[in-house]
Amino acid sequence: MVLSSILAVVVFAVMFIMAARDRLSRTAAMGMSALGAVLLLFGTFMGISGNDSSLVAQIVAVLIFVVMFVLIIMDKIERHIVTLCCGLATLVMVFGICMKSFDAVWETLNVANIFTPEFWYTAGSAEESSSGINWATIIFIAGMMVMVEGMAKAGFFRWLCMTLAKLVKYKVIPLFITFMLMSAVLSMFIDSITVILFLAAVTVELAQLLKFNPIPMILSEVFCANLGGSATMCGDPPNIIVGTSLGYSFADFLTNTGVIAGISLIFVLAYFFLIFRKELKEASEQNIDISAMPDPKEAITNKRDFVISLVIFLIAVVLLVTHAQTGLTVAFIGGVVAVLTLATSGKHALELLKKVDYKTLLFFIGLFVVVGGLEQTGVLVVVADFIGNISGGNALLMVAIIIWVSAIASSVVDNIPFAATMIPIIKTLSLTTGTNLDVLAWSLSLGTDIGGSATPIGASANVVGTSVAAKHGYPISWGRYLKACVPATVMVLIICTVSIFVRYGAELGIY
């Protein structure tokens, strides 16, 4: 069994390497895939016939997870197709063939959870099941997507950018600071992709009018979007997953990761101003004809829709800030803002629904199933034990490992699957080592959110920001990006580590 599994891994590995190097024809790839699959199935059945079916299930779950990650990194197949196929493979091969457990399938699909009152309303801080599909995350993100589409259609984001630019009289340095702050604040409530999509486009437009290079501003905005996202429960997908899986509220995030993000923001503003001061000063010396600038009001496509979208956004903010007190879950809030947006959109409702990024939602569904496979087979307990052992039960070391390993991993791979995988691990770590779960959760959130800023592919906002810049004729190379953002990332991670040690010293046994 072990031999055939190893052979299958070798076959798959060779196939991926050759495919990546463009040395493999379609027929050869199909042949090798079939061979790998046969070896894998053979190994699986051999394993089941023996006494080590749980080991086989673990191996298959890990293999599926590794294949999923490799395919996501290779970016040749759309990532939602990758996670859905790997999710299906988990259901069939891990739960069906290896474990023969319908309960595991049911628990991972987690559909029954949606039909419980606690899913929508909870009196206390109820904890979601972290096993399987996290429907609360998916419904919340879907709802926010509908709301954001409504806001974008009404011209809200462009209006906001242009209004702020007008308020600072189109002066480059104040514009630079204002846009960084706006990026951070908007990203606390709205997905960073949307924030950067509009902010970067307006930045390029203003840069062409004011004759300055938009790259420093776009890099700073991207970094601040990721930092702002780390401040709240709904700012970044890893936080939504952490919050809904471990039962934290918006206020919990704001008073923990939010405070640290706020402190970091001051340093980040100073850092980016210092490294780009030469370019900014040169741009500031130019004479600007303010009368030639576009009027912010022109951004509003429809006044009625604009006011409605703004009101719905404010309702969403109020509901999120108070959800610990009202007992309304994020799934409920997501549902409400979506229904309100659609109900007030009239004939445009269908158009808004069509614009929802279903691929991302499907990506989440497949991902949760694959991670569910690792969890149900006990693989994540093994990983948690490993982290516990190498830290020797030292809570400080454990926190440092979680922050820095999460950050390094998130700088090169998608931070969403990473965070989803780490949640059961930190839960187990907390149970087995007695380390405070809250501290581990804040460490995980900050590590995954901040680490993503380090490279152009670490977070979605980075990809969108660099892409928008390139599409307007300002390509940003890896070198340029790393030179600006790696020191900032390291600086913020140091601030996070020190802040956690100082603030949670009692919980970590320092004092």
Place this chain on the structure above:
Amino acid sequence: MSKQLIISVGREFGSGGHIVAAKLAEHFGLPLLDSNILGEIAKEKHTSEEELRKYDESARNPLFSRTVNGFSNSPEEVIAQMQFDYIKGRADAGESFVVIGRCADWILRDNPGLVRVFILGDKEAKIQRTAEREGISRERAKFRMEQADKRRKYYHNTHSENKWGDSRSYDITVNSSKLGLDGTVDLLIKYIELKNA
């Protein structure tokens, strides 16, 4: 010329494909599109042509790139797409032109006026031409040639379902070492005239 004529010229490095394309453009009185496309794009976007040229005819590195909702962080990919849009735009506007590389054989595959040409050459002849043109040693010329062809092949095959240099991907492939550059140009002119007759 009333009927639209677009000649896409794929080429091996050192085969003289660029010279052949320029002579075809001159003969038919058509504009020649090559890396000068980036100059046009830079002018349109008020940006630096030099910055864009760094990523001309290069494909993304899959390990260093990621796509989110159709947005790619890879400048190579974005700039390739800009050039494809530019070429397609001019073709859709009914213009006739000669275009070198840039996957035009694939991008414009549905255009009835397209003639897809690929110029190859004998290895020795290509090394000699490269060494003479760039004033470098034969070894260095061989290395340059292999690197450039590898890059062009990867770039083409990343953006196209046709394979670079595969005769099935083109209407005509010619070995410029057999007829010389002028002979190759004459052959191609005859072919295009017969095709459009």
